[in-house]
Amino acid sequence: MRFIGETYRLLFEKNPLPMWVYDVKSLYFLAVNDAAVERYGYSRNEFLRMTIKDIRPPSEVPRLTREIESLDSSTESIGIWRHIKRDGTLIDVEVRGNEIDFDGHRARLILALDITERARAERRLRTEYAVTRVLEGSASFREAVPRILRAVCEEADWEYGELWRCLPDGDVLRWEGAWHVEGFPSREFENAGQAIAVRRGVGIPGTTWATGRPEWLDELTPARHFQRTRAAEALGLRQGLSFPITGHSGRVLGIMVFFSRASHEPDPTFPDLMADLGVRMGQFLEAEHADDVRRQLAERFSKAFYLNPLPAIISRLDGSRLIDVNESFVRAFGYRREELIGKTAAEVNILQPIENRAAILEPLSRGEGVRGIETVLRTKGGELRQGRLWSERVDLASEPTILTIIEDVTDYRRAEARLIESERLASIGRTAAFVAHELNTPLTNIALLTANLRGQITDPALRDRLDRIDAQRRVAGKIIEGVLSFTRSTDLKKETTDLGVLLRIAAEQAAAFRREGVSLALDLGDASVSASVDPLKMSQVFVNLIKNAFQATEQGTVTVSLRPEAATAVVRVRDTGKGMSPEERDQIFKPFFTTKARGEGVGLGLTFSKTVVDAHGGQIELETEPGKGAVFALRLPLGSPAA
Template sequence: MRRSSGVAIKKERQMEELKDRYEIIEEAASDAIVTLDEQGRVLSISRAAERIFGHTAAEMVGQPLDRIIPEYKQYVEQVRQKGKKTTVAEVTGLHKSGKHVQVELSLGEYNKNNRHIYTGIIRDIAPRKDTDRRLAAQFAVTRALAESSSLAEATPKLLQYVCEALDWELGELWYVNAESNTLHIEGSWHVPTCEVEEFEKAGRKTILFPGIDLVGRVLASGQPAWVDNVVEDKNFPRAPIAERVGLHGAFAFPIRVGNYVSCVMAFYNRQVVQPDDEMLQMFDALGRQVGDFIKRTRAEEERDKLLIYERVARSEAETNSEKLAFLAEASTVLASSLDYHTNLMTVAKLAVNRLADWCAVDVVDDNEGFHRVALVHRDPQRAEWAREFQKRFSAKAAAPHGVAHVMRTGKAKIYTDIPDSMLIALAQDAEHFKILQELGLASAMVVPLVARGRTLGAITFASENPARRYTDSDLNFAVELARRAALGIDNARLYSDAQNALTEVQAKTEEIQRLNIELEERVKERTAQLEMMVKELEAFTYSISDDMRGPLRAIDGFSRVLVEEYPNKLDAEGKRLLNIIRTNARSISELINGLLTFSHLGRQPLDQVDINMEELAKSAFDELQAANKERSVLIELQALPPAFGDRNMIRQVFYNLISNAFKFTRPKQNPTIEIGFQDSGNQHTYYVHDNGVGFDMQYSPKLFGVFQRLHSVDEFEGAGVGLALVQRIVLRHGGKVWAEGKVNEGATFYFSLPKA
């Protein structure tokens, strides 16, 4: 008995040790260990399950396992159907918070006392799944970039592949406008079963600024960002739409090119997803990878563009070289002779070798029509046939197309296609239309020959090859050729006109020389006659003047004797008549003196020096003021620049003009004389202004005539010679004199003299 009892105690002790070991394993294991009965109720479960499912062990014991693993019964049924006692499968668990949990379930079955007992190991595979998803996302980005040659091509692939790898529903790519620093959506992709079109449409209409929306925050910070639920994010303008379409979790990351954020990618999930820092760090690195791709593809695009530009430039250079060579050859031909008809024919032949199948040149007639001077074809026989056809059907100046139209408008015209409707408009009859069709023209250009703004003619280029359609580049080349041809025509015509004009000028020159010789002889004869007449007139003037002075002095003297010595013998009427005699004698004497002075000025040589005009004007005024002490006249004398002239004569000018001002301001209570100056280019203009009685401008031509007066002697004394003397002196100095005035408002007399 003692021996049996000892054995039992030993076994019990061993069982206790095994139980303790099992509990240690349960507590220490990272995987949850669960024991189930036949109905799937939890008999025992380790503490690791608390971390995986959020329930305490006590809460889970006695509960059906499908409470935390809803797919448990389907899984057991699959195990039984396969006839296996143990199997491993990935199933979805349910966390206490309602979140789905990816777990791996390994279930074993054994019988005890005719009871089916199940033992399971539950492993949390979420970290492994996250790692798998990250690897898949990395592969997705690498795959999308490898399959694309530009960002535009890669964008839909990037969004699709990343969404599929992460099992997220929607992806967007926003590009940054560098000028405005704003975000604009470039593309989006969503799972076909996910109806988010309203959210995508709102994104296409949205412009985001830095700091606004999840995407704007990434642009502002330059760092990736995560929002577990955009519906509850106050800085997410599309939150109401996101709620309607069922989007919650979101993250975004920048795509940098160099040091700048070029784009931002954002992804959205239907579930509320907690932030995953490791995933954000990974996508931050992937963003740099995409940025490097953009930088590389841009460099490749730029390289390709440069290669294309180089090829195009080389092709254009070769074409331009050929064109320049042709233009140089044509210019040489056009300058080779002055026979422009021959030159134009040669240019037309050059054109059919390089630019056209047909080439024709028309020039304007003297009667404002035009005629053809050259017609060339690659095949000389067809050219001959065309010339015969041309003789039968002459061109009409009123035609709506072709040469006639270009001649009228003066503008080049390109016909890329030549339809039958155009031929019908040009044809004169049915036969003409048929012949035009036989020409087989596919494309044409008509360019005016314009020189110095005149249309001299037109040059036509035509192609028979349907593959050879003229372009604007061809037209520009044709215009340049036409410009040179027009210059050739114009130069030839100008030379011809110049030769004719030279011949005519030579004939006219000889006639003019003959007439000049005759005129010189006449001038000499007439000058001699005039000099003789002037001398005779001067001699007569002096003779008459001297002869008249004696009698006039006698009349004046004896009249004065009668008045003074016989006052008692003369009544009042006699005295009045004697005074009239004396006054008239003095007037005649003044006229004679003025006439002698006027005549003397014409012979007196000029003694020209620099003149102080201000001093001269002041001297003349002071002399007249002294002679008129009974009157006080105000003078306003401006600073006058010096002039170059005969001092004595110019003083006479000032004296006569100021004297007139004294005379004609006599009726005024406050007489004023202003002497001033105006700059007038090569000469100085001086003036004498008064506030006297003035004059009517319609009589101004009479002012400077000898013995011409605007007032009677009874009103204002004078012989009518003073202004004539002023004009003669100023004219002899190369100046001019004129006057302005208004009745009762004064007068201004101007005269110009050479500068000192």
């Protein structure tokens, strides 16, 4: 995998998340990592004989084709997809891709995050809310049934749902209605259901009637007493779910059954949720008094709200006040409930910026839900976190309100950004190494030619011009050397090193850049401070920082300090120069950015320094303001004390 070099090849192959590379033109897999092989069940050779269409259900292939046709080389693709594992089961994944050059192929590098568990949790929550809203808004059970069947099919990815009702004498079940997705050829299957009366313990609905428990059906075979085997085989049905509708006394009033032609990984908690919803339907069926039904549903809704593992809030639809928050929200954002209830969004200032609230309220005002909108959220302590929001309008006590569920994706986004930045720097490094190598040859020729001419020319004016040419050639050589130092491997040869010794040596090496009128203050403490570092590379980092401080300071003092703080060694290099603007500060570690005069640097020293510090598991930060100088703070994990 030469497209990212040895270090990044290992990052690709050993990444715990599935990753692959595919050819943009043919769509064939070009490379897959170990995590993809393990998660999807295909061998590496099987993957390399497949296209990315082969891991999609047929229903998603047209959408995939459209998306690929719309991509260009600069587009980052982001999407939620369903993938097929080797055993035929479906999983939900969030796919992110960027275009790369792979051994001469135009290809895309893909990172696939399995969100099946998250999708299941969302699916359960959506299904519960959808069924709850249907029951709240229906005048009768007959009116509610087709809407419930549709809601469960749409929210939980079933293709067909049907209801079986107990006859008044309680001896048999009769088919009483169905709903199916568009294009599902259900006529023969429905006719077969209408033609039979099911007794307790016979067939799928009869078995659920006898046990009174929900059942996940992985195989629909005659051995399961499936009475409509021929019609099911003609449709290609593979999975089903059956659950009872029970009344207050536990008596079974009916059975709901759902089928699909696709295989899903069984969700062990979903049947229990449907059984719970079956209880609610039974209570609706027995209780004709709408207020009583709404009260019971509100109690169950509150339990789902307060025990939800994700942060959740309820607010007024007009955005005026927060009504309630759950315990997960309190833990995640650091507030007490009493600090939030009754406050406006502007007063709490969690959503950043507050104007983003309009993006949530606008679709909700039209009766539409909000699905996975990303925004920045602020905790009580001022920390900014990246979050995804799911919002739904829920009418409580006849008052229009908003239920919002929050998922914290901060850590995932940071890891993703680090991977993308590593790939970008690798690409820059390859380009820089090629250019530097090509420029070295003509510069060598210039050196030879000027040396030859100097031996043949006696005119002082001409010799002076040759000296100027050679001086410029040496400047160009230094620039190329800086570029090459950036492209060299960051493989570390660590050893326990006294950082104070390294700093003293670095200060001596950088002394040539100190201007007249500028002093150096070394504050390295009385005790030695050691860390496990690559002494050569860390010395380069220290020289870069001290040299930059000397170059930035026209009058005053450059101070270099070293102190142990908690479990880290902290090196600070402070200058009394002119400082930097916020715009310059934000770009200071980017490749080829420099605040120096033309010819004094190419803007790679700090990029190299940050790469080395990151490789050591450390951090490098800048504090600066215009007119107040700059302080570079470098933090490294402490090692054993030097002997």
